[in-house]
Amino acid sequence: MVPLAPLFTQMKENLEKLLEVLQCERRILATATPDDILQLSSEKQALLDNIDTANEKRTKMLIKFGVIDAKDPSDHAFKEWLDAQPKMEDVKQLVDECNILLDQCKKENFTNARIITTLRKRNKTLFEMLQGHNRKNKVYTSKGNTHPVSSKHTLGRA
Template identity: 70%
Template structure:
């Protein structure tokens, strides 16, 4: 019997922690707390490294036991797991739970990325306003590129 259960337990726990970190990240993005955001990004990276390591161990183990080939281990693994007897039900349930958690994490991360993108755009516009630049007021340079027209009456100089 292949000892997959401990790896899936580790991945499930890491995915649950990642989901919690993503939730805290959303709160940090709402308050725009830079230090918290950087700390949460480091936590996310650590958890993702842990998940990736466990997934690589799983793939190597399955290849070693001849369950899958090195070319496409995930697709073959799902079929192989579905054909296993009831003694592997705990692994099947953990694999399903990991897939569900992974989808939730992807959704949360996508939402956080959209929030971050919106914040970056807003900050860029505010910075340009302070500098006296406008996206609409641009002139052509000698090389044919465009550059913003700066104003002598910027808020930053006031």
Template identity: 70%
Template sequence: MIPLAPLFTQIKENLEQLFEVLIRERSALAIATPDDILQLASEKKVLLDNIDSANAKRQSMLIKFGILNPKKPSDEDFLNWLNNQEGLDDIKQLVADCNALLDRCKQANNTNAQILGTLQKRNKDMFEMLQGHNRKNKVYTASGGTRPISSKHTIGRA
């Protein structure tokens, strides 16, 4: 019997923790606390490294037992093998749970990325305003290109 249950249990626990970190990250992004965001990014990296390590162990174990092709291992081959096995319902459930958690983590991470993109755009616009630049107000140069209008009397220089 291949000892897959402990690996998938570890992956599931790490994915659950990752989802919680992503939810906390969303809150930290909402109130824009840089120290908290950096701490959460560090936590995410540790969890993702743990997941990668467990997945590498799983893959090498499956290669060792001849389930995956060593030259071209694929999750599809593993899932096909798993579906054809009798009595591995606990592992099938763990794999399903991990896939569902992974989808939730991806969705939460994409939401956080959109929030971060909006914050970056807002900060860039405010910085340009402080510098006296406005991307919307541009003038033509002698060569026919455009450049933003800048003011010598900016808020940052006042």
């Protein structure tokens, strides 16, 4: 029998922690505290590294036991094999739970990415205003690029 239950338990725990970190990240993005964001980013990276390591172990284990092909290790082959196993209900449940958690993590991460993009655009606009640039007033350079026309009355000079 392939000892997959401990591996998927570890992956599930890491995915649960990742989901918590992503939800915390969204709350911290509201306050936009750089130190907190950096700390959460390093936590996310560590959890993702753990998940990647566990996934690599899973793939090597499945190849070793002949469940999947070493040249084409697909999740589809693993799912077919797992469905055919009568005594691995605990692993099937863990796999389902991991997939649900993974989908939730992807959704949270996508939402956080949209928040960060919006904050970045807002900060860029505010910075341009302070510099006296207006995105509508741009001129072409000799190389064909554009750059904003500087205003004589900038907030930074006031």
